[in-house]
Each structure stands twice: as C-alpha cells, then as structure tokens.
Amino acid sequence: MEEVSNCSGNDISSSCSKKQFTGEPTLMKQPEAVLDDVYYRSxxxxxxxxxxxxxxxxxxxxxxxxxxxxxxxxxxxxxxxxxxxxxxxxxxxxxxxxxxxxxxxxxxxxxxxxxxxxxxxxxxxxxxxxxxxxxxxxxxxxxxxxxxxxxxxxxxxTRLLNRSFFNAEEVKCIHKNMEEAISVAKSSVYKLHIGAVIVDPKSDTIIAKSCDLRQGKHPLQHAVMVAIDQVATVQGGGMWQLSDKCSNNLQKETCCKEKGDKTGPYLCTGYDLYVTAEPCIMCAMALVHSRISRVFYGSPHPEGALGSKYKLHVQPGINHHYEVFCGVLQDHCHKLMSDIT
Known part of the structure; x- marks a missing residue:
C-alpha cells in the first residue's frame, strides 16, 4: 500500500451574549477541534x-x-x-x-x-x-x-476542520470561561499554575473550579480531579476534604445548584471543562467516567492525553466520548507554565 502526502485545514447558551468579554480582540480565535486521526490521514x-x-x-x-x-x-x-x-x-x-x-x-x-x-x-x-x-x-x-x-x-x-464551528458570541463565551481558569491558576499557592473550571453551558453557570493541588498533600489532586470532586461535593458527595488555601477560597466561590436540579445519572453530564493545560491520562479518563460533554484546554503538554501523546476521547473501546478543543488563549496558558522557576 502506497501513501501519498496531502495538505490538511452543542451550542453554548445564548446567555453568553449577555456577558461582556474583557479579553483582547487579537485573542478572538476559533478553538481547534481535536479529532480522530482518520480525518487527517494522507x-x-x-x-x-x-x-x-x-x-x-x-x-x-x-x-x-x-x-x-x-x-x-x-x-x-x-x-x-x-x-x-x-x-x-x-x-x-x-x-x-x-x-x-x-x-x-x-x-x-x-x-x-x-x-x-x-x-x-x-x-x-x-x-x-x-x-x-x-x-x-x-x-x-x-x-x-x-x-x-x-x-x-x-x-x-468540515466546520470543525475549518475552525468555523462556533459563532462570534460562542467564541467570546469560551474565552471568558478560559480567562476564569487562568485567574484560578494564578491564585495557586503552589508553583504548578494550572486552573480548571467546570461550567453548565445551558445557564453559563460555573459549577466548580480549582487550581492544581498535587504539590500539596495528595499527588492525585490535579486541577481537573479536584474540580470533578467539587462537582461531587455540590451534589452531596465528594471524596476530598480540602483544606488548602486555594481550595478554600474556591469552594466559597463555587456556584452551587439547588438539590435535585442536576439532570442525568453522572457527575458532569452536559457540562463543559475549561483547563489551562492539556489533561493527563488519569484526568482524561476521569472525565470519561464523569461524562463531561466538552473539554477546552489552552496549552498542550508532551504527555497529554487529549491530542499530544494520546487521543483518549476518540478511542472506540471507551463507553463515553466527549468533544475536545485546544488552543484557547494558548499563549496566556503557556505563560502560566513558563513562569515556573
């Protein structure tokens, strides 16, 4: 078989349009969809x-x-x-x-x-x-x-490949939520500045947010894992009793819903995740189990599980697939990691 080289190129709630975007106009780019390799094959x-x-x-x-x-x-x-x-x-x-x-x-x-x-x-x-x-x-x-x-x-x-999938108001909403994740990352008392925000896109409501706590008491407390656990806490569950400065502040700001308001049998059904750095394989699999709907991340990681090293979300053997978009405020997110000394 011969290979010939070739050149390759759930709507957010309308409530996003009601909120003002404070980012720079030069950053208003369409997120890049992370699709199965079959769509890029030669x-x-x-x-x-x-x-x-x-x-x-x-x-x-x-x-x-x-x-x-x-x-x-x-x-x-x-x-x-x-x-x-x-x-x-x-x-x-x-x-x-x-x-x-x-x-x-x-x-x-x-x-x-x-x-x-x-x-x-x-x-x-x-x-x-x-x-x-x-x-x-x-x-x-x-x-x-x-x-x-x-x-x-x-x-x-075709729209995903051409980066014309979202309209202007949706892009503003995506960038606004990533700005929140960046703000959370900057609030960390640890050197690893990663922020995660889980949003209900139907109401444009932040359900949970967290910075990365793995450099504290527990090595598994990645930003994504902590954010998922906060969603569980909102729903009457949760595993970690967080006492770190970062998590205490965030828990107070978490927008809790009324009991029984959550629809669906899983923690994050219908929710979107915004995270400043590409999730690892552990976090990516946790997102499968919690049934996240979409993931938006900023900076890629060499060991990342959602585009860089693996594409877990498109593997046929898993029982849930979510959409992934990368490159959201990538320069700002990358700077969070490069600032580590």
Missing amino acids: LELVDIFVCTIKDKKKTSEIVKNICKHLPLEKLSHLKRVRSNTNQVDELQIIVAENYEEDFLTNIWSDLCENNAVYCHVSKPYMVKVPALPPLTRQQYNNAVQYWPCSFHEDKRI
Missing part, C-alpha cells in the same frame, strides 16, 4: 486490475456480469466505471480489487472462456486507486485524482 493507494471497455454499447452488460462474478468488497467506495483519463472516449472498469499474480492465469481466463461478453474488454492491467473512503473534502479532492469515489460530506466535521 491518501493511501493500492494496486488493482482494470480493463478498458472496447464497445461502450456493451457497458451495461459488462458491468452486470463483472459485478456478479467479481464483487468489490473492500473497495466499495470506488465507482466501478470511469472515463479513461488518457482516452476521453474510452471507459475503464475495475475487475479485481486485489492485485494477485495468478488472477490473469486463473480467474480471468476462466471467466473469458465461459462468457462471451468479456471479449468486449481489454486484457486487465494494473492501476493505483484510493485504498480508503474519503471522510473529508480534502481527502475526496485528493482521491478523485486517481479514481472516482463515493463521498457524503459531513458538514459538521
């Missing part, structure tokens, strides 16, 4: 056998017979017939999806002997075609340079 080519149709009047009969005797199973995304790129008045038809040396001497010879319609096609020869179905407009444009393909564009994926 074009892969595979060798197949095709024939030239000698008599175009026999095309329908030829296609019917070849589809019956030589069905396409692995390459069903390909059109069976195309116009010959070298000869405008000729048609080419796919006869075998696997390039096997014994195809001509065995299978094809038997078909020609038993069906006269095959005298209207040339001897099979090899061409390269796209091995996988295109999932994006860019992949489709690259694929059809080799062979016509079926393609049903996912408009949502």
Whole structure:
C-alpha cells in the first residue's frame, strides 16, 4: 500500500451574549477541534486490475456480469466505471480489487472462456486507486485524482476542520470561561499554575473550579480531579476534604445548584471543562467516567492525553466520548507554565 502526502485545514447558551468579554480582540480565535486521526490521514493507494471497455454499447452488460462474478468488497467506495483519463472516449472498469499474480492465469481466463461478453474488454492491467473512503473534502479532492469515489460530506466535521464551528458570541463565551481558569491558576499557592473550571453551558453557570493541588498533600489532586470532586461535593458527595488555601477560597466561590436540579445519572453530564493545560491520562479518563460533554484546554503538554501523546476521547473501546478543543488563549496558558522557576 502506497501513501501519498496531502495538505490538511452543542451550542453554548445564548446567555453568553449577555456577558461582556474583557479579553483582547487579537485573542478572538476559533478553538481547534481535536479529532480522530482518520480525518487527517494522507491518501493511501493500492494496486488493482482494470480493463478498458472496447464497445461502450456493451457497458451495461459488462458491468452486470463483472459485478456478479467479481464483487468489490473492500473497495466499495470506488465507482466501478470511469472515463479513461488518457482516452476521453474510452471507459475503464475495475475487475479485481486485489492485485494477485495468478488472477490473469486463473480467474480471468476462466471467466473469458465461459462468457462471451468479456471479449468486449481489454486484457486487465494494473492501476493505483484510493485504498480508503474519503471522510473529508480534502481527502475526496485528493482521491478523485486517481479514481472516482463515493463521498457524503459531513458538514459538521468540515466546520470543525475549518475552525468555523462556533459563532462570534460562542467564541467570546469560551474565552471568558478560559480567562476564569487562568485567574484560578494564578491564585495557586503552589508553583504548578494550572486552573480548571467546570461550567453548565445551558445557564453559563460555573459549577466548580480549582487550581492544581498535587504539590500539596495528595499527588492525585490535579486541577481537573479536584474540580470533578467539587462537582461531587455540590451534589452531596465528594471524596476530598480540602483544606488548602486555594481550595478554600474556591469552594466559597463555587456556584452551587439547588438539590435535585442536576439532570442525568453522572457527575458532569452536559457540562463543559475549561483547563489551562492539556489533561493527563488519569484526568482524561476521569472525565470519561464523569461524562463531561466538552473539554477546552489552552496549552498542550508532551504527555497529554487529549491530542499530544494520546487521543483518549476518540478511542472506540471507551463507553463515553466527549468533544475536545485546544488552543484557547494558548499563549496566556503557556505563560502560566513558563513562569515556573
């Protein structure tokens, strides 16, 4: 299989529009969606056998017979017939999806002997075609340079790839919430300045927020883990009795809901997380278990689990998938980490 390089490019509540954004206009960029690698893959080519149709009047009969005797199973995304790129008045038809040396001497010879319609096609020869179905407009444009393909564009994926998914008011709301996470990170009494904020997007309400406490008494008290635990506390649970200066201040500011107001069987169903640094694998998995809806982070991390080293949120084996967006106020978030001495 050959690889050809190619170039790759839940609405927030309208209540966001009621709040003034205090950030700099130069920072008003669309967050970048962290999608499955299949949407960024390069074009892969595979060798197949095709024939030239000698008599175009026999095309329908030829296609019917070849589809019956030589069905396409692995390459069903390909059109069976195309116009010959070298000869405008000729048609080419796919006869075998696997390039096997014994195809001509065995299978094809038997078909020609038993069906006269095959005298209207040339001897099979090899061409390269796209091995996988295109999932994006860019992949489709690259694929059809080799062979016509079926393609049903996912408009949502296109908007995510083009970074045109959110409207201006939604971007303001996203940046406002990340500014809050940055503010929380700066309030930390520890050197590791990471802030996390969990928001209910339906009401634009902060449910919980925390800075990173792992340098205190407990190594598992990452900002994300503490924020999730605060959500549990709001709902009558929680595991950690936090006594650090940072957490005490934040607990007082946490916007608690009325008991019974939470919908859904999990802690963070329908909620968004804003965190200044890309979550680690532990935090990313905790977000799966708590059923977070979306994650927005600022600065990537070499060991990060949501785009840099892993993409946990798109793994097919997990029982919940959430959306991830990166690069929100990235320079500001990165500065929080670079300020550590």
